[in-house]
Amino acid sequence: MKDGIHPNYREVxxxxxxxxxxxxxxxxxxxxxxxxxxxxxxxxxxxxxTTSESHPFYTGTQKSIDNLGxxxxxxxxxxxxxxxxx
Numbered sequence: 573m574k575d576g577i578h579p580n581y582r583e584v585x586x587x588x589x590x591x592x593x594x595x596x597x598x599x600x601x602x603x604x605x606x607x608x609x610x611x612x613x614x615x616x617x618x619x620x621x622t623t624s625e626s627h628p629f630y631t632g633t634q635k636s637i638d639n640l641g642x643x644x645x646x647x648x649x650x651x652x653x654x655x656x657x658x
Contacts, residue, residue: 584616586623593625
């Protein structure tokens with residue numbers, strides 16, 4: 573492989589801004605900040621808005637639109653009497 577054409581693949585710390593959850597993985601993302609870990613290593617830092625620790629889909633706090641009384645409920649109420657007869 574040619575030298576100097578591949579991005580720098582290294583360990584990076586990703587931090588969830590909403591709850592402070594952090595994890596280390598390897599990435600080529602370009603960062604301007606770094607963080608010093610408890611074990612003395614200094615790694616690049618990437619701040620994220622949401623991760624699997626805070627996203628409603630992964631945490632189980634996702635709301636179903638059927639229960640919110642919105643458009644689906646209005647549709648069901650409007651056409652409830654025009655059901656399929658068996």
